[in-house]
Amino acid sequence: MLFVTVAVLLIALTVVDASYRRHGAEEALQQRGQLVAELALTDLALFTEARYTRHPSQSDLHSAFQDHPMALEYFPTGSFLSPPRRYRP
Amino acid sequence: MxxxxxxxxxxxxxxxxxxxxxxxxxxxxxxxxxxxxxxxxxxxxxxxxxxxxxxxxxQESPEIILQRMVAGRHALMPAEYLEKIGRVRGVVRKEGRLWGYFYDYATKSNYTMMAAPDKGLSNSEVIIGAGIARVRWLGIGDFISFNSFDGKTYTFEVKEILDSESELVSSDLVLMSETAWRTTLGVPEGYFTDIVLSVRNPREVSKIAGKLTLKLPDTRPILRDEILRxxxxxxxxxxxxxxxxxxxxxxxxxxxxxxxxxxxxxxxxxxxxxxxxxxxxxxxxxxxxxxxxxxxxxxxxxxxxxxxxxxxxxxxxxxxxxxxxxxxxxxxxxxxxxxxxxxxxxxxxxxxxxxxxxxxxxxxxxxxxxxxxxxxx
Incomplete structure (x- = not known):
């Protein structure tokens, strides 16, 4: 019973913690937003290995194999990135 | 009970x-x-x-980005396209953006090079993202070199490192003056990478994008909504x-x-x-x-x-x-x-x-x- 009570309390604590941390991150989020607005950025710097994975929202239809005819597809990024919605049927 | x-x-x-x-x-x-x-x-x-x-x-990214397409691929945008766009109702600001990529052989990584005229950088200064500072072991006042398109090497002083809190969007950024950017990447005067437009009323964005495509048929607009989606x-x-x-x-x-x-x-x-x-x-x-x-x-x-x-x-x-x-x-x-x-x-x-x-x-x-x-x- 003690275990369940502790676990439930801890889960409740995650809700409080999440809300506290979200509140604390508001300024940082605002700063990131400001930087995006100031530099007119369009994408997240999550996948930096190739230009079409660095800026998926700006890539064109001919992105694949543009680095080199024999270039291997970037894995796993290539598999985890879906094509932009405007290119889907 | x-x-x-x-x-x-x-x-x-x-x-x-x-x-x-x-x-x-x-x-x-x-x-x-x-x-x-x-x-x-x-x-x-x-x-x-x-x-x-x-x-x-x-949500803060540009409302419309206009890219020029040549043979289905992204091409440089001539500066006169800014004039060709002319006055479009609802557009409050339009300007050319200069950005591109640089492959650094030293670290085998790609940087996103961007001209930032508003940052007041001299032609020998750069601002770098925290990710680059980490992989190159750089601090403020250190020097970083880039090989230009014509084989010359240009050295820049690191004036500032972008806040690590913003790494999610800025980790690989190198900000420099417009002249330094053009000299390093070889994009001549009179060309931009693309054009960004700010629109007063968000409901008019798709209508304006339609007008732009009619005015400039070799371009394609990318809307903020599409980026978010x-x-x-x-x-x-x-x-x-x-x-x-x-x-x-x-x-x-x-x-x-x-x-x-x-x-x-x-x-x-x-x-x-x-x-x-x-x-x-x-x-x-x-x-x-x-x-x-x-x-x-x-x-x-x-x-x-x-x-x-x-x-x-x-x-x-x-x-x-x-x-x-x-x-x-x-x-x-x-x-x-x-x-x-x-x-x-x-x-x-x-x-x-x-x-x-x-x-x-x-x-x-x-x-x-x-x-x-x-x-x-």
């Missing part, structure tokens, strides 16, 4: 001691169950946090793919748990027989087994969820880093902000706790309605 609660407490006490009698088996089950919940919850929390954050910060679907896709990859493990667990929950061992059958022989009613046995399934699945859910929360929001989802990193040398160090979707957590709760609990009840009901003597034999 008090009697009912007291009865359930006794039943739980009895169930716990019964579970502890088969300690190794039940702890093994709990461990595997917790691990499955942990992985599923980690993926869910991480992707939702990233999706929410991307949605908030990219791209990221929304990237993370939805990522979550989906991970779940598909995990499906094998989850199915193996489902078979294991179903087998464990629905098939009664001889020992368990004997226990039910004894309980019935000493006067327990069928309802009591069912209640007890309900608590048994409930305790295991609820514990697994709570432990798995808590571990996932700590992993994602305190450990920066360190287990997913190799997948996200891919081939990239430059990977932003970032701590996801805990945006949690209650509906997703509720769905996870339902699909992890409910089926197991129900699966334990049916075979017990079958065993507990048969004659104790038959069950014990």
């Amino acid at each position: 008090t009697k009912f609660i007291r009865k359930q407490r006794y039943l739980i006490d009895f169930t716990l001691s019964s579970l502890l009698r088969r300690k190794t088996k039940n702890l093994g089950l709990l461990l595997v169950y917790t691990l499955i919940v942990f992985i599923l919850a980690s993926v869910m929390l991480f992707t939702h946090a990233l999706r929410s954050e991307a949605g908030i910060i990219l 791209t990221y929304d679907s990237v993370f939805a896709w990522r979550q989906g793919i991970t779940f598909v990859l995990l499906a094998g493990a989850v199915l193996a667990f489902v078979i294991f748990a179903w087998d464990k929950a629905s098939g009664l061992s001889a020992e368990e059958k004997r226990e039910i027989g004894i309980l019935k022989a000493v006067g327990w009613e069928t309802g009591d046995v069912l209640h007890m087994k309900f608590w048994e399934g409930g305790i295991i699945s609820l514990s697994a859910f709570m432990l798995g969820y808590l571990a996932a929360y700590v992993h994602v929001f305190y450990g920066s989802a360190v287990l997913f880093e190799p997948v996200l990193k891919g081939w990239a040398v430059l990977y932003p160090e970032f701590h996801p902000v805990p945006f949690i979707d209650g509906m997703q957590v509720a769905t996870l709760f339902f699909f992890t706790v409910f089926p197991y609990t129900v699966a334990t009840i049916i075979p017990i009901w079958r065993a507990s309605i048969t004659d104790p003597d038959t069950v014990m034999r």
